[in-house]
Amino acid sequence: MKISATFLLLFLLSATCLKAQNTPAPIKLADVILTADHADWNYKLNEDATIKISILRYGSPIENVEIEYQYGPEQFTPEKKGILKLQNGVGEINIGTMNVPGFRQLKVQTNIDGYVYKNEIKVAYAPFDIKPTVNLPKDFEAFWDKAKVANDKIPMDATVIHKPELSTATVNVYLVRLQNYKPGHYLYGYLSKPKDNKKHAVLFNPPGAGVKKIVPITSFADQGFISFTTEIHGISPETDEKHFQEQREKLKDYWAIDLEDKNNYYYKSVYLGCVRAIDFLTSLPEFDGKNIVVTGGSQGGALAIVTAGIDQRVTSIAAFYPALCDNSGYLHHRAGGWPSIFSDKYQNNSSEKIKTMEYYDVVNFAKKIKIPGFYSTGYNDNTCPPTSTLSAFNSVSAPKEIVITPISAHWRFGETNDKSIKWLKDKCGIE
Structure with a gap:
């Protein structure tokens, strides 16, 4: 059976298009951007950290979007959970402070058109003063x-x-x-x-x-x-x-x-x-x-x-x-x-x-x-x-x-x- 050149060309083009259609997107359709009010994410003891939250689609803020958030010491049960509505796609959360060296963690997620988008950020309090807890055996x-x-x-x-x-x-x-x-x-x-x-x-x-x-x-x-x-x-x-x-x-x-x-x-x-x-x-x-x-x-x-x-x-x-x-x-x-x-x-x-x-x-x-x-x-x-x-x-x-x-x-x-x-x-x- 002979296959025409035109048919073969159409088949190859359709296969190529199908492959292209299934290629995963290299970026997200929407982004949850978290920005610390200290550029290096480092804070002094007893200093509050405020995190700016931006929910973007196509690089622009999404109006009236609602987020779920939680924050507290890293890797432990959150001290606070809540819901915040961002009128213009931008908001702020004060995640508190620490009186000993360590890290505080904020987690944020939002649901946009049935898809969940997440992000998190950890900020440091006197990070170079953190001391280990482990004992050093004498032997x-x-x-x-x-x-x-x-x-x-x-x-x-x-x-x-x-x-x-x-x-x-x-x-x-x-x-x-x-x-x-x-x-x-x-x-x-x-x-x-x-x-x-x-x-x-x-x-x-x-x-x-x-x-x-x-x-x-x-x-x-x-x-x-x-x-x-x-x-x-x-x-x-x-x-x-x-x-x-x-x-x-x-x-x-x-x-x-x-x-x-x-x-x-x-x-x-x-x-x-x-x-x-x-x-x-x-x-x-x-x-x-x-x-x-x-x-x-x-x-x-x-x-x-x-x-x-x-x-x-x-x-x-x-x-x-x-x-x-x-x-x-x-x-x-x-x-x-x-x-x-x-x-x-x-x-x-x-x-x-x-x-x-x-x-x-x-x-x-x-x-x-x-x-x-x-x-x-x-x-x-x-x-x-x-x-x-x-x-x-x-x-x-x-x-x-x-x-x-x-x-x-x-x-x-x-x-x-x-x-x-x-x-x-x-x-x-x-x-």
Whole structure:
């Protein structure tokens, strides 16, 4: 059967149009704009914060729109809820104040033509005066020194397999397996090396939270680093999908495994795995012998701080919105870090679990950092709340640069990321 050229052309055009019609809009039809009366979103203690609310459609205010709002301390039950009618699409709400350092949060939503539009904002009160609630055990350093000595006795047993299919024109990629913590216990990672046969600074990039297959990241190598991106659960990225899903289900709440036992808590092998990653990177013949960098965000930001605090070989750090910070905050009626271990949601508040977490809280590793650091967070982050991340940042006594982008939630702007890479390259003398 012959198909006419005209029919074929019409078919292709209609298919193209259908695809275009189903393309998601890159912007919202209506916007809820929240504007703090302090441009940096920072307030003094006992100073009221007033938030301007604008409901826009096509960039213009919507007349006589009604909003629902609630405000109070971040991550806790709102102090006040209400409804406000905006006569000209614009209004204001005074969300009160705080007499101790911390954050207040306003949430707003409105219904327009059957669709709900939301936004929220968190403002800071003396954010750089926020102190952690977590205790520092007297034997904290002794505990980790003993763990590192035991880990040193475990052979690294490294396997390094070149992956041409994952490599680029400028970067060689290798799948790496390292033994860690106990015989037969492994971690996996992708090593990326510039194809120039030169000596380079090494960069460790630990992963964000979750159980997911890692992928190679070659961008650090393109910037002049030998980089190592790892997972933490001992699951090869090449494992079959059935086994991977079984492991994912088994490790769904891995952060709670053996939380009552400081000597066997799940994150012990993870933290020691970070040291093992540095062991591996510094063993490479292409290592320049002096520059050792760690960087990451969320759980990766936490592990970057842990690595810098536990391993004196690290020379510089860049950490974004770290998890696992000041976990005990919820026990003091303020936001704690991801994964909200001691919030009412999980009912983990036994004395044994609280004591264990003191040995693993990122704040206590931040206190041990002695090297220059680049740090960044956003105020609108609900995953790693700024009260918790700033508890860690404020605990660092070493030279530091902190970039706050208040509007950021649990993500970073490209501009901030670029600034961190430039900062790290400057520290390593990379042009």
